[in-house]
Amino acid sequence: MILCCGESLIDMLPRQTVSGEAAFAPHAGGAVFNTAIALGRLGAPAGFFGGLSDDLFGALLTETLDRSRVDSSLTPRSSRPTTLAFVTLTDGHAKYAFYDENTAGRMLTEADLPDLGDTVSALFFGGISLVSEPAADTYAALCAREAGRRPIMIDPNVRPGFITDQPRYRARLAAMLDKADIVKLSDEDMEWLGESPEGLLACGVALVLITRGAEGVTAYRSGGSFETPAQKAAVVDTVGAGDTFNAGVLAGLQRDGLLTREALVTAPDAALQPAITLGTRVAAITVSRAGANPPWDHEL
Secondary structure (H helix, E strand, O other), X not given: OEEEEOOOEEEEEEEEOOXXXXXXXXXXXXXXXXXXXXXXXXXXXXXXXXXXXXXHHHHHHHHHHHHOOEEOOOOOEEOXXXXXXXXXXXXXXXXXXXXXXXXXXXXOOHHHOXXXXXXXXXXXXXXXXXXXXXXXXXXXXXXXXXXXXXXXXXEOOOOHHHOOOHHHHHHHHHHHHOOOOEEEEEHHHHHHHOOOHHHHHHOOOOEEEEEOHHHOEEEEEOOEEEEEOOOOOOOOOOOOHHHHHHHHHHHHHHHOOOOOHHHHHHOOHHHHHHHHHHHHHHHHHHHOOOOOOOOOHHHO
């Protein structure tokens, strides 16, 4: 099972009632949650680990995981509330108001970390779950504990507006990246972090994926780099595109028996290319429809 470790939340999206009143509609979301959902829909063995509430919104998140074939048995439940993100649109641009104090997800501690046993074959970390403490430190502790035992993929998906303590966040993320086997970054992530593919490879990362939207993906390894073109799509919105790409890569590597540290280091570029292509393919489907709505395996 590929265990996705990080945030889940409810996006409260602006809507209008039939009588014309302003309203908000709840939708399950969160970057790491979206990756888990995409993995399950692709038929990969997928799991989710993050604090879930036993409130009505936590029930919605759990039901969404179940419907997408994602195992949430390792996830602790609590009576704390679910994180809510209220979205408002101004000239087409989204602004977020987060309600995250003392939530089930944010208050995750090291005491909540499960014994992964033999069922978990790989770990995925990322998103805003690496920002808010104490949960961010909990995920960092899990990453440190499992490094070298199971392959780890990290997508920082940096959102500068959420970061209140940059030095602490940068230090935590740098320590986690040093333990990763696969790192995915956008151009914007790379610029903000001041990282380079070569620097990450020098720290021991086996595969660095740099996504550039319509320009495709560049994969960097110790022996060089290779390109994977983006798939053509009629873009409706880009919500969840990167999360779905991550799932496609992980699902493809798992399908081809390459989701191990040894394979990531020794396999030829041509062996890794199909997994990256799958990532671009499923991301193209996601951007062609509204919201984070990853494709099912039967749609491919």
